[in-house]
Amino acid sequence: xxxxxxxxxxxxxxxxxxxxxxxxxxxxxxxxxxxxxxxxxxxxxxxxxxxxxxxxxxxxxxxxxxxxxxxxxxxxxxxxxxxxxxxxxxxxxxxxxxxxxxxxxxxxxxxxxxxxxxxxxxxxxxxxxxxxxxxxxxxxxxxxxxxxxxxxxxxxxxxxxxxxxxxxxxxxxxxxxxxxxxxxxxxxxxxxxxxxxxxxxxxxxxxxxxxxxxxxxxxxxxxxxxxxxxxxxxxxxxxxxxxxxxxxxxxxxxxxxxxxxxxxxxx
Amino acid sequence: xxxxxxxxxxxxxxxxxxxxxxxxxxxxxxxxxxxxxxxxxxxxxxxxxxxxxxxxxxxxxxxxxxxxxxxxxxxxxxxxxxxxxxxxxxxxxxxxxxxxxxxxxxxxxxxxxxxxxxxxxxxxxxxxxxxxxxxxxxxxxxxxxxxxxxxxxxxxxxxxxxxxxxxxxxxxxxxxxxxxxxxxxxxxxxxxxxxxxxxxxxxxxxxxxxxxxxxxxx
Numbered sequence: 001x002x003x004x005x006x007x008x009x010x011x012x013x014x015x016x017x018x019x020x021x022x023x024x025x026x027x028x029x030x031x032x033x034x035x036x037x038x039x040x041x042x043x044x045x046x047x048x049x050x051x052x053x054x055x056x057x058x059x060x061x062x063x064x065x066x067x068x069x070x071x072x073x074x075x076x077x078x079x080x081x082x083x084x085x086x087x088x089x090x091x092x093x094x095x096x097x098x099x100x101x102x103x104x105x106x107x108x109x110x111x112x113x114x115x116x117x118x119x120x121x122x123x124x125x126x127x128x129x130x131x132x133x134x135x136x137x138x139x140x141x142x143x144x145x146x147x148x149x150x151x152x153x154x155x156x157x158x159x160x161x162x163x164x165x166x167x168x169x170x171x172x173x174x175x176x177x178x179x180x181x182x183x184x185x186x187x188x189x190x191x192x193x194x195x196x197x198x199x200x201x202x203x204x205x206x207x208x209x210x211x212x213x214x215x216x217x218x219x220x221x222x223x224x225x226x227x228x229x230x231x232x233x234x235x236x237x238x239x240x241x242x243x244x245x246x247x248x249x250x251x252x253x254x255x256x257x258x259x260x261x262x263x264x265x266x267x
Numbered sequence: 268x269x270x271x272x273x274x275x276x277x278x279x280x281x282x283x284x285x286x287x288x289x290x291x292x293x294x295x296x297x298x299x300x301x302x303x304x305x306x307x308x309x310x311x312x313x314x315x316x317x318x319x320x321x322x323x324x325x326x327x328x329x330x331x332x333x334x335x336x337x338x339x340x341x342x343x344x345x346x347x348x349x350x351x352x353x354x355x356x357x358x359x360x361x362x363x364x365x366x367x368x369x370x371x372x373x374x375x376x377x378x379x380x381x382x383x384x385x386x387x388x389x390x391x392x393x394x395x396x397x398x399x400x401x402x403x404x405x406x407x408x409x410x411x412x413x414x415x416x417x418x419x420x421x422x423x424x425x426x427x428x429x430x431x432x433x434x435x436x437x438x439x440x441x442x443x444x445x446x447x448x449x450x451x452x453x454x455x456x457x458x459x460x461x462x463x464x465x466x467x468x469x470x471x472x473x474x475x476x477x478x479x480x481x482x483x484x485x
Binding site: 058059060089093096097099100101103105107108109110111120121124125169170173 | 382384385387388390391392393395396403406407
């Protein structure tokens with residue numbers, strides 16, 4: 001499962017990864033793998049390291065030790081003269097083409113209209129011609145139900161609409177892996193469903209590998225193939241949603257889910 | 268001492284010639300101050316510690332010494348080192364670099380105010396650092412800075428009489444030369460004040476317009 005043999009049936013291999021902020025250890029000897037096309041939900045209390053792992057895969061964070069492999073290739077290292085050396089910017093740039101990310105706070109480019117938000121990266125990073133980029137962007141905006149907002153500025157959109165644009169923006173680069181970091185946490189409750197619907201649609205119509213950090217337990221239950229429960233930088237328990245949500249074996253998982261239910265969430 | 272309108276009419280064309288040079292020096296100085304200020308701000312953020320540190324020292328040095336001294340240095344000392352600048356060039360370089368140390372602070376603050384999420388989104392979109400600056404950070408950071416930058420340009424305009432010290436024939440030195448040759452100071456100096464005031468009065472509403480136009484929307 002760890003993919004140490006080279007040729008693997010995994011798209012992400014995380015092996016013994018440790019990450020610290022100063023003296024605080026956020027990820028402790030973390031190991032897990034993800035199969036191509038798998039939908040993986042990362043749940044757990046805040047500060048448990050689940051967001052950090054997504055940010056690390058997007059190369060927004062570095063790690064102190066361990067290795068991460070995407071598609072069989074090292075993320076933070078590269079081979080030079082038969083030896084592994086720290087990755088340079090060109091290597092990271094190439095690795096990032098495999099990964100897209102959607103953020104909790106959308107992070108749309110506020111000075112660009114919706115269409116430009118979606119076309120910017122393909123035009124700059126892949127040299128796609130403007131007309132082609134716009135045609136593809138309109139398809140994606142149509143997919144997320146926002147074709148009529150193509151010329152709107154982000155400030156004119158609701159939170160749910162912004163997040164759907166952010167999803168279209170990430171899709172425009174055609175990543176193999178999509179990372180969703182608490183994408184509904186900043187939304188008003190009535191806007192959550194429109195974003196989750198887009199994700200459901202992506203999950204059922206594409207073979208992208210999707211990792212989501214979420215506090216929406218019922219969505220994680222329906223959507224994910226596998227759930228990882230994080231606590232204090234480690235995976236405490238993992239399993240298919242039916243097992244983990246209904247019959248968790250670890251007492252910390254039980255306590256966490258009990259709290260979630262007490263807070264009024266359906267699982 | 269009586270106000271002499273005839274004398275005013277006589278010297279006005281000369282003073283307006285001077286004003287033209289004053290405005291030219293302000294315009295060129297402002298462009299240099301904006302460009303060099305952005306350069307200083309970017310170099311101070313450089314990942315290379317020596318580059319950032321050296322830029323910081325240079326900026327503090329320029330800001331901490333008087334503009335008049337810098338002008339003398341550029342015009343009278345540099346030729347001894349083999350670099351001969353025309354009076355206007357030396358004046359524009361002096362004004363521009365001096366004010367660049369102020370505008371670099373404006374740029375620094377504007378860049379720091381850009382939310383971290385924008386850098387992260389740019390990275391997730393796989394933009395290169397140059398593309399991130401060019402297409403994401405600067406287009407957001409610069410509009411809110413424009414009023415503060417324009418304030419410095421108006422301040423620079425009012426300091427241009429210092430250029431007369433290095434023989435730039437701008438408004439103040441034209442006025443002084445007509446005053447000296449006619450032994451009349453009332454009209455030339457009053458007119459210098461009035462002309463500066465007129466330009467400043469035009470600049471103030473223009474500034475307010477800029478402020479309204481670029482008021483932050485976030």
